[in-house]
Amino acid sequence: MKIISVAEFYEDKNMPLPDTISREIGHFNVFDVAEVLAIHKRTATMPYNRRAFYKINLIIGRNRAEYADKVIDIEKSALIFSTPKIPYNWIPQDSAQAGNFCIFTEEFMTPSKTGLILEDLPIFKSGGYPVFEVTAEEKDEILTIFKKMIKEMSSNYAYKYDLLRNYIIELIHYGQKLQPTTALYPTHNAGSRVSSLFVELLERQFPIESTRQQLQLRTPKDYADRLAIHVNHLNKVLKEQTGRTTTDLISSRITQEAKILLRQTSWTISEIGYCLGFEEVAHFSNFFRKQTSLSPIAFRA
Incomplete structure (x- = not known):
């Protein structure tokens, strides 16, 4: 099982590698699912592998997420949290896919910058269910956070990456508030x-x-x-x-x-x-x- 690097992620999506990747600062980027698929020009299916980065994804459309000990079906909209330590496979169930997602490296969210240790957060612990079905109202609230991210990425604000970290933390807390009641459960053996x-x-x-x-x-x-x-x-x-x-x-x-x-x-x-x-x-x-x-x-x- 290979580990997909940030550079390989961009290469796979037929997208240029940004010049904002550094060991000291880390890397962050935010995407529109429909735009990525238009560039990608092929199915969004991802093989069962680990990624060398974290990912938070608001997916709109029918999909299936496959983990080592569970398979989770998504019928409408879901918020998904992915960690470098847990491999998974992603299989769209129809061609109508929309939403937003962001990727970020551990270096981008170090405790010295955020006050958080990502691995200690419930949302990123192995053995849980990092896929949460959301209502239409919740979907719109999450989309608003992603829109702020997209807007901030194009700004010249000197502290924009600090603000983007705050948006990531907002998404993490949003997911953790969903965790006790709306985690989806395995549908396969x-x-x-x-x-x-x-x-x-x-x-x-x-x-x-x-x-x-x-x-x-x-x-x-x-x-x-x-x-x-x-x-x-x-x-x-x-x-x-x-x-x-x-x-x-x-x-x-x-x-x-x-x-x-x-x-x-x-x-x-x-x-x-x-x-x-x-x-x-x-x-x-x-x-x-x-x-x-x-x-x-x-x-x-």
């Missing part, structure tokens, strides 16, 4: 969703095609972190869905790849072990023998 996303992450690491390639995810915790769920929950779900533990599923797939590399390449045992996440060849040999009752050398013979 959460266990099945987690299981399928785990398998997708596992399979994305293969095939190994170069001795310079190495598995990025090796342990159950690695996968749980990518899915933004607790490792115990992941293991429980996979046990219920497949009858096997997380470790067993990972080990089985690594063993399958090891057999392919041993039979179909001339790579050394050490190189194969390294690619599969084993720093020491002895660790790889012990793992392979435990899985197959044969040493890598004996299997290759």
Whole structure:
């Protein structure tokens, strides 16, 4: 699973990269959904990935938001909060899409500038429901905040970024006030969703095609972190869905790849072990023998 950078966000949308991005100040921008789609000239569907920035989105139209353990359907209008730590997939359900959204980096909203720690805010915590259905009246109120953002972005006011931070905070508080009563709940089997996303992450690491390639995810915790769920929950779900533990599923797939590399390449045992996440060849040999009752050398013979 890749992490989409700010630069890649603009590239994907066929938009020029602004010159307002810096490590010290951070980055902020606000968009009109219809205008972005007109430039984009293709579906607004986004793959299941993490983003290296925060995003607050007022979406008007039928959509589906897919997270690791929940799928949320939106029928009319919703306010959505996205954090760099939680991957998600976005699927429009019709062509009539409107609204506004803003993106900002952590550097733009540091505690020294805002007095807030974003990760500590309920709206950005993992395990919650960051999608809130809004009424027509609430939609208009939120649109007003976005209009202020758009107007301020084109101003020459010396403290405009301070004002924009205040507008972000206003949106955050708006969402947190909605949280207790109007959070949307999952409409699909959460266990099945987690299981399928785990398998997708596992399979994305293969095939190994170069001795310079190495598995990025090796342990159950690695996968749980990518899915933004607790490792115990992941293991429980996979046990219920497949009858096997997380470790067993990972080990089985690594063993399958090891057999392919041993039979179909001339790579050394050490190189194969390294690619599969084993720093020491002895660790790889012990793992392979435990899985197959044969040493890598004996299997290759």
